[in-house]
Amino acid sequence: MRIKVLIAIAAFSIASPSVWAHHSFAAEFDPTKPVKLKGTVTQMEWINPHSWIHMDVKNPDGTVTNWMIEGGSPNALLRRGFTKNSLPVGSEIVVEGYQAKDSSNRANGRDLTFADGTKLFLGSTGTGGPDDKPEK
Amino acid sequence: MNPRSPICRMLSAAAALFAFAPVSAFAQAVPAAAKVATATPARARTADGQPNLEGVWSTASVTPLERPKDLGAKEFFTKEEAEAYEKKTLAVHEVAAPGTYGDVHYSMAQFGLEKGQSQVAASIRTSLIVGPEGRIPPMIPEAQQRNAARAAANKGHEFDGPENRSLGEQCIMWPNEGPPIQPAGYNSNLQIVQGPGYVAILQEMIHDVRVIPTDGSPHLAANIRQWFGDSRGHWEGDTLVVDTTNFTGRTAFRGSSENLHVVERFTRQADDRILYQFTVEDPATWTKSWSGEMPMTKIDGPIFEYACHEGNYGMRNNLSGARAEEKAAQAAGK
Numbered sequence: 001m002r003i004k005v006l007i008a009i010a011a012f013s014i015a016s017p018s019v020w021a022h023h024s025f026a027a028e029f030d031p032t033k034p035v036k037l038k039g040t041v042t043q044m045e046w047i048n049p050h051s052w053i054h055m056d057v058k059n060p061d062g063t064v065t066n067w068m069i070e071g072g073s074p075n076a077l078l079r080r081g082f083t084k085n086s087l088p089v090g091s092e093i094v095v096e097g098y099q100a101k102d103s104s105n106r107a108n109g110r111d112l113t114f115a116d117g118t119k120l121f122l123g124s125t126g127t128g129g130p131d132d133k134p135e136k
Numbered sequence: 137m138n139p140r141s142p143i144c145r146m147l148s149a150a151a152a153l154f155a156f157a158p159v160s161a162f163a164q165a166v167p168a169a170a171k172v173a174t175a176t177p178a179r180a181r182t183a184d185g186q187p188n189l190e191g192v193w194s195t196a197s198v199t200p201l202e203r204p205k206d207l208g209a210k211e212f213f214t215k216e217e218a219e220a221y222e223k224k225t226l227a228v229h230e231v232a233a234p235g236t237y238g239d240v241h242y243s244m245a246q247f248g249l250e251k252g253q254s255q256v257a258a259s260i261r262t263s264l265i266v267g268p269e270g271r272i273p274p275m276i277p278e279a280q281q282r283n284a285a286r287a288a289a290n291k292g293h294e295f296d297g298p299e300n301r302s303l304g305e306q307c308i309m310w311p312n313e314g315p316p317i318q319p320a321g322y323n324s325n326l327q328i329v330q331g332p333g334y335v336a337i338l339q340e341m342i343h344d345v346r347v348i349p350t351d352g353s354p355h356l357a358a359n360i361r362q363w364f365g366d367s368r369g370h371w372e373g374d375t376l377v378v379d380t381t382n383f384t385g386r387t388a389f390r391g392s393s394e395n396l397h398v399v400e401r402f403t404r405q406a407d408d409r410i411l412y413q414f415t416v417e418d419p420a421t422w423t424k425s426w427s428g429e430m431p432m433t434k435i436d437g438p439i440f441e442y443a444c445h446e447g448n449y450g451m452r453n454n455l456s457g458a459r460a461e462e463k464a465a466q467a468a469g470k
């Protein structure tokens with residue numbers, strides 16, 4: 001309960017301790033439920049306030065579960081040159097994050113990589129930021 | 137040469153909202169310069185002769201709204217200090233131990249929301265708030281009580297329903313939108329469009345347009361209250377001055393009452409730079425008025441739509457998470 005109150009205060013000040021986000025992640029996902037999911041992309045929703053990646057994950061018993069992964073605002077990705085085609089259906093990805101508190105098959109995208117280990121959304125240029133690679 | 141000073145870096149914490157990092161073009165940094173030089177070059181005119189503020193602008197900044205207390209009355213950095221401050225600020229990266237609440241979020245860097253991934257105008261200011269204090273003045277006792285009562289009323293009910301969540305989570309308004317305009321945590325961009333008798337400001341976060349008449353028309357009747365207040369503009373030389381009243385008490389900018397009164401000044405200082413200044417007053421909240429300023433730097437557009445409730449699964453998930461916790465607590469209590 002005490003934690004919930006603290007979370008609410010953070011939400012009201014619209015600033016969290018380490019991350020700016022549209023809402024309280026701490027109220028949505030459970031830090032005691034870390035997940036590592038390997039599977040294939042079935043859909044990417046380029047929607048605000050947060051993008052969501054849907055993926056099929058094969059369970060040890062052979063069944064398949066569809067998970068939803070929460071990501072950042074798509075606006076910034078668009079500015080970095082990513083498009084709807086950047087993460088095609090069927091892409092094999094690995095997601096590390098934390099599962100939703102209500103135990104549904106949703107998680108945050110704490111770390112997102114392709115099956116070969118490269119980052120999903122890195123390597124773009126053109127934002128003008130000092131971390132950018134040169135455009136030419 | 138491209139004088140835009142790229143920077144960016146999502147700040148952390150409370151800083152996220154009101155802090156960012158300036159950058160390279162320190163030589164361009166403009167000191168306090170309130171009522172600044174209004175020497176708008178002849179090029180900067182709209183077809184009907186208004187000073188031209190049009191374009192897409194970044195309001196990102198590494199300068200905090202309030203001056204860190206250890207800086208005392210120091211209002212400006214030297215160029216060297218500003219560079220060191222920038223470097224230090226940019227060195228801040230997400231650090232959170234696995235399994236802690238701080239670690240529970242999407243990857244800021246991978247989604248282009250990290251520091252260093254957007255553009256920020258240079259500034260040598262130590263705080264957006266000007267003057268020797270550099271901080272929001274104290275609240276009067278009545279305002280402290282009003283805000284405490286509001287917080288107390290919601291205590292224990294934070295996740296009862298959407299209406300208990302912050303205005304931002306409800307997609308009603310974000311504090312960066314203003315007035316007064318503040319740097320947003322990310323997508324800190326706005327577009328200004330002018331037409332005869334009007335100036336319109338579109339804020340990317342969170343997709344609101346403030347249409348400001350400049351035709352001399354009076355404010356709305358006092359009984360009409362709006363989330364963003366009622367803005368009326370006029371030109372003082374080449375500076376756009378915008379006067380805003382008629383706020384709702386629920387807007388509560390930094391704990392303000394419905395008597396909040398904001399005066400903003402927009403001055404085009406260069407092709408790529410607007411100086412934005414604001415004064416906030418509310419005798420029902422603060423012991424005195426306070427003022428701040430920040431540069432806006434021109435960026436390539438366009439503004440992207442941020443349809444805040446389009447896929448706001450987060451709201452549902454927050455509430456369902458709270459219900460799950462309540463059930464678990466109930467079960468544990470049996």
